Amino acid sequence: MNAGVPALLVLAWGNPSRGDDALGPLLAERLLAQAEAASCSDRVEVLTDFQLQVEHALDLVDRERILFVDAALDLAAPFTVHSLRPARGGGIGSHALAPEAVLQVYQDLLGHPPPPAMLLAIRASAFDLGTAPGVQALADLEQAFTWARGWLAGKHTAEEVTA
Amino acid sequence: MTEFTRSLDTAADPQGLRRIVIDPVSRVEGHGKVTLLLDDQQRLQQVRLHIVEFRGFEQFIVGRPYWEVPVMVQRLCGICPVSHHLAASKALDRVVGGWPVPEAADRIRRLMHYGQIVQSHALHFFHLSSPDLLFGFDAAVAQRNIVGVAMAHPEAARQGVMLRKFGQEVIRITSGKRVHGTGSVPGGMNRAVTREDRDALRAQLPQVLAWAETAVDLAQRLHTGLPPAYEHFGETPAAMMSLIGPAGAMELYDGTLRLREADGRIAVDGFEDQRYRELIDEAVKPWTYMKFPYRRALGPEAGWYRVGPLARLQNCDHIPTPRAEARRQAFVAAHGGRPVHAVLATHWARMIELLHGVEVITQLLDDPVILGGPLQATGKRQRSGVGIIEAPRGTLIHEYEVGDDDLVTRCNLIVSTTHNNQAMNEAVRSVALQYLDGQTITEPLLNHLEVAIRAYDPCLSCATHALGQMPLSVTLRGSDGEVLDHVLRSSTGQTQRGATPHPMERAQ
Numbered sequence: 001m002n003a004g005v006p007a008l009l010v011l012a013w014g015n016p017s018r019g020d021d022a023l024g025p026l027l028a029e030r031l032l033a034q035a036e037a038a039s040c041s042d043r044v045e046v047l048t049d050f051q052l053q054v055e056h057a058l059d060l061v062d063r064e065r066i067l068f069v070d071a072a073l074d075l076a077a078p079f080t081v082h083s084l085r086p087a088r089g090g091g092i093g094s095h096a097l098a099p100e101a102v103l104q105v106y107q108d109l110l111g112h113p114p115p116p117a118m119l120l121a122i123r124a125s126a127f128d129l130g131t132a133p134g135v136q137a138l139a140d141l142e143q144a145f146t147w148a149r150g151w152l153a154g155k156h157t158a159e160e161v162t163a
Numbered sequence: 164m165t166e167f168t169r170s171l172d173t174a175a176d177p178q179g180l181r182r183i184v185i186d187p188v189s190r191v192e193g194h195g196k197v198t199l200l201l202d203d204q205q206r207l208q209q210v211r212l213h214i215v216e217f218r219g220f221e222q223f224i225v226g227r228p229y230w231e232v233p234v235m236v237q238r239l240c241g242i243c244p245v246s247h248h249l250a251a252s253k254a255l256d257r258v259v260g261g262w263p264v265p266e267a268a269d270r271i272r273r274l275m276h277y278g279q280i281v282q283s284h285a286l287h288f289f290h291l292s293s294p295d296l297l298f299g300f301d302a303a304v305a306q307r308n309i310v311g312v313a314m315a316h317p318e319a320a321r322q323g324v325m326l327r328k329f330g331q332e333v334i335r336i337t338s339g340k341r342v343h344g345t346g347s348v349p350g351g352m353n354r355a356v357t358r359e360d361r362d363a364l365r366a367q368l369p370q371v372l373a374w375a376e377t378a379v380d381l382a383q384r385l386h387t388g389l390p391p392a393y394e395h396f397g398e399t400p401a402a403m404m405s406l407i408g409p410a411g412a413m414e415l416y417d418g419t420l421r422l423r424e425a426d427g428r429i430a431v432d433g434f435e436d437q438r439y440r441e442l443i444d445e446a447v448k449p450w451t452y453m454k455f456p457y458r459r460a461l462g463p464e465a466g467w468y469r470v471g472p473l474a475r476l477q478n479c480d481h482i483p484t485p486r487a488e489a490r491r492q493a494f495v496a497a498h499g500g501r502p503v504h505a506v507l508a509t510h511w512a513r514m515i516e517l518l519h520g521v522e523v524i525t526q527l528l529d530d531p532v533i534l535g536g537p538l539q540a541t542g543k544r545q546r547s548g549v550g551i552i553e554a555p556r557g558t559l560i561h562e563y564e565v566g567d568d569d570l571v572t573r574c575n576l577i578v579s580t581t582h583n584n585q586a587m588n589e590a591v592r593s594v595a596l597q598y599l600d601g602q603t604i605t606e607p608l609l610n611h612l613e614v615a616i617r618a619y620d621p622c623l624s625c626a627t628h629a630l631g632q633m634p635l636s637v638t639l640r641g642s643d644g645e646v647l648d649h650v651l652r653s654s655t656g657q658t659q660r661g662a663t664p665h666p667m668e669r670a671q
Binding site: 015016017018047048049050051053054055057058105108109129130 | 220222223235238239242244286289290317320321323324327328331341342343
């Protein structure tokens with residue numbers, strides 16, 4: 001591990017001005033505040049972006065654990081969590097990559113498997129430009145945040161979770 | 164060909180035709196959709212590219228304080244936010260009387276802009292388009308993406324990622340953050356570049372320059388190695404518009420407008436950006452939300468034009484950096500000095516611009532003015548302002564009016580993809596006629612349409628997404644509206660036949 005790189009990475013994506021798409025960045029913001037309040041912000045780096053792109057693979061280097069966070073359509077539960085593995089073929093639908101494809105780019109570039117990674121998907125339903133997240137989405141965000149605090153504290157491993 | 168393709172804009176009797184919908188077009192943002200209407204003999208009667216998400220941008224801005232605008236407009240687009248950031252800043256420079264901005268601010272903004280050009284062009288070529296060129300238009304979906312490139316051409320994939328990273332770092336040191344930067348403000352900049360950041364980037368330049376040269380080599384090799392059948396793929400003769408610098412130089416940050424006819428003659432030159440409305444207007448069509456800009460002098464039918472790398476490369480008289488200029492001359496010579504309108508040549512032009520971007524960044528990092536000095540200008544306030552910039556995909560126009568209470572009262576944005584709306588429709592019609600008319604519709608054939616659209620790198624309301632939101636759906640309908648066939652291709656490349664049609668399919 002590189003001593004200058006925080007061991008934990010939270011990589012959240014979404015557009016803060018597009019309704020429920022803001023859930024990822026909102027959770028990241030709160031998680032960073034939580035880390036700072038707990039005086040452990042030097043152990044975690046929190047990044048946000050509109051979309052996942054190929055260069056995000058380089059942000060995974062020298063991490064101990066990684067948490068991807070995004071809003072997700074068609075979830076029955078407030079949030080879901082599952083482990084991620086590198087996968088080819090993701091991301092054909094846009095300029096953006098799926099998190100599995102980012103892990104694959106990492107593996108292809110560096111020649112070894114990426115650090116353990118999980119995806120926290122938060123239930124979302126509306127993405128209109130200029131709107132705020134919905135009431136239900138914000139309630140779901142609260143539950144997801146509680147889980148994410150546990151992840152930050154090292155309580156969660158690679159199990160699948162449906163809240 | 165152009166006259167015939169235009170006849171496919173609207174079918175004489177669409178009620179009696181079968182309908183095929185491609186929704187959304189893969190690897191472009193938002194909800195792009197192609198509809199093909201066939202008669203009973205499988206002959207094309209109507210072809211349209213629909214872009215159904217471009218709406219609400221102006222309402223998003225109107226009513227906000229003007230100083231918020233350069234930051235807020237970045238949320239319009241997830242892949243070229245810096246272009247909106249700078250175009251808005253340039254327009255509002257006029258409003259606050261801060262034009263021209265101080266020399267240091269001008270240089271730092273240019274540095275930020277060319278970082279965006281390098282980053283965006285690298286993403287498009289290596290991630291989106293090189294798979295089509297490397298693996299062929301008929302390759303499996305799972306192979307046609309960056310991870311497919313990484314598997315088959317690992318060094319090219321690595322260089323693509325590193326070029327992206329470099330461009331991103333240029334943006335970070337100038338705007339303050341990797342995303343949602345706040346560096347550019349009406350009247351100038353609020354930060355200079357630190358010596359430490361500058362030196363870190365300068366150390367990377369020899370390698371980055373070599374990668375950029377290699378990228379041009381690859382694009383040129385792929386283009387000149389295309390099968391003869393693809394030499395005129397998606398060819399759509401069109402006028403070309405872009406900003407131009409002094410003495411006809413390529414200029415991507417600030418200049419005057421030039422329009423060159425499809426045959427190469429210059430039609431309009433030295434047109435002041437603040438008067439753009441005297442040059443172009445926007446038409447509306449009932450079947451799409453996106454407008455159709457056109458030259459006022461020629462009208463909506465004949466006045467459409469192309470913007471972006473292929474237009475810029477041929478609109479300028481020279482590129483003011485030596486390596487890219489040599490590549491431009493090679494591009495011109497390879498085509499016998501004739502205007503080029505085949506859409507696949509856009510990729511070659513795009514990589515020449517990437518090389519130019521790296522050369523400009525090199526010059527700017529060598530300029531000590533970026534390290535400090537006056538950064539903001541003020542002057543006599545005015546009611547409105549226009550900011551035009553050459554974004555990665557083409558000309559981007561921001562226009563604002565601001566009231567005495569500092570709130571934006573009117574806003575008009577013409578983004579690059581809107582300028583190219585008619586040109587993309589013409590390209591789709593050309594490809595449809597050449598490859599689909601009278602044929603059985605198969606997935607590889609449909610990908611030919613996508614390849615033509617991708618060459619323009621359209622950004623269709625790009626900043627929205629969610630997990631599982633980007634399937635590719637194809638629906639075949641009978642003349643009575645009955646669903647005859649439906650195929651769904653998921654974002655992971657799995658194809659399922661017989662699924663329920665996507666809700667968007669019901670649109671025209």
